[in-house]
Amino acid sequence: MPRLSVWFIRASLIYLLLGFTLGALMLAQDGISYYPAIYEALPAHMEFLLVGWLVQLAMGMAFWMFPRFGWELPDSRGNQALIWVSFSMLNAGIWAITLDLWLPFGLLIGRVLEIGAVSLFVFGLWRRVKPHGENS
Amino acid sequence: MPPLTRWFIKTSFACLILAAALALLMAVLPVFNIGNAGGLFVVYIHLFALGWLTELAFGVIYWMFPTASKERPRGSEALGWWTYALLNAGLFIRAIAEPVNASRPNPVSGWALVLSAIMQFLAGLLFVVNSWPRVRGKQQA
Numbered sequence: 001m002p003r004l005s006v007w008f009i010r011a012s013l014i015y016l017l018l019g020f021t022l023g024a025l026m027l028a029q030d031g032i033s034y035y036p037a038i039y040e041a042l043p044a045h046m047e048f049l050l051v052g053w054l055v056q057l058a059m060g061m062a063f064w065m066f067p068r069f070g071w072e073l074p075d076s077r078g079n080q081a082l083i084w085v086s087f088s089m090l091n092a093g094i095w096a097i098t099l100d101l102w103l104p105f106g107l108l109i110g111r112v113l114e115i116g117a118v119s120l121f122v123f124g125l126w127r128r129v130k131p132h133g134e135n136s
Numbered sequence: 137m138p139p140l141t142r143w144f145i146k147t148s149f150a151c152l153i154l155a156a157a158l159a160l161l162m163a164v165l166p167v168f169n170i171g172n173a174g175g176l177f178v179v180y181i182h183l184f185a186l187g188w189l190t191e192l193a194f195g196v197i198y199w200m201f202p203t204a205s206k207e208r209p210r211g212s213e214a215l216g217w218w219t220y221a222l223l224n225a226g227l228f229i230r231a232i233a234e235p236v237n238a239s240r241p242n243p244v245s246g247w248a249l250v251l252s253a254i255m256q257f258l259a260g261l262l263f264v265v266n267s268w269p270r271v272r273g274k275q276q277a
Contacts, residue, residue, distance in 0.1 A: 006271055009271045023257075031246035
């Protein structure tokens with residue numbers, strides 16, 4: 001597994017745990033009211049699980065498993081720098097959205113970072129959606 | 137494909153069908169005015185995102201990630217089965233208790249939701265603990 005996929009997938013596992021924790025706290029609040037303000041964590045719960053866990057897991061798996069441009073080449077998985085920027089922007093975006101309550105324009109900044117991240121990712125992986133063994 | 141992965145993936149298929157059926161039910165109820173869909177939407181979302189997508193991912197990760205060691209290639213099989221059992225028991229309890237609690241809140245449905253929350257949290261925790269050592273490059277074997 002390439003280092004970039006390790007980072008994507010480990011980050012996704014952390015978000016899975018954070019998302020499950022917030023979800024469990026809100027579900028328990030549904031059952032026995034102990035802290036109604038916990039519902040303010042709903043956007044963070046959704047962001048952690050949809051983008052942090054599912055999207056990021058898919059990105060890490062795709063970068064790892066999609067066809068490469070020849071196994072012997074150092075950049076056989078395409079432009080890795082681009083995907084590192086995508087990884088950084090995606091995670092910065094998730095936290096900007098999560099901290100929207102305290103960060104001015106957090107939601108807007110976060111969404112801009114996320115669309116930048118996924119666009120770079122798609123641009124970086126586009127040519128790897130090809131038959132195995134084909135190098136162009 | 138290991139047996140645990142087969143269970144994860146077949147259960148995820150069942151959740152996908154249940155989620156689609158629930159979506160149909162939510163569409164039908166207002167048309168025929170035969171009850172309210174209180175609590176059903178949240179169950180639908182969780183059957184879809186947790187029962188289908190997440191459970192499918194759990195099964196594939198358990199199957200395809202790099203091996204943990206020669207002796208235990210997929211980590212602890214027992215932890216894997218506990219993850220499966222807790223996740224699905226938690227989801228099942230929630231699917232029953234959440235609509236009940238939304239329409240007629242009572243202590244039984246309320247505490248069932250707490251139990252479901254604990255089970256689902258533990259499922260996530262055990263999955264992460266078991267999978268973490270397998271997220272590594274070849275040179276880290």
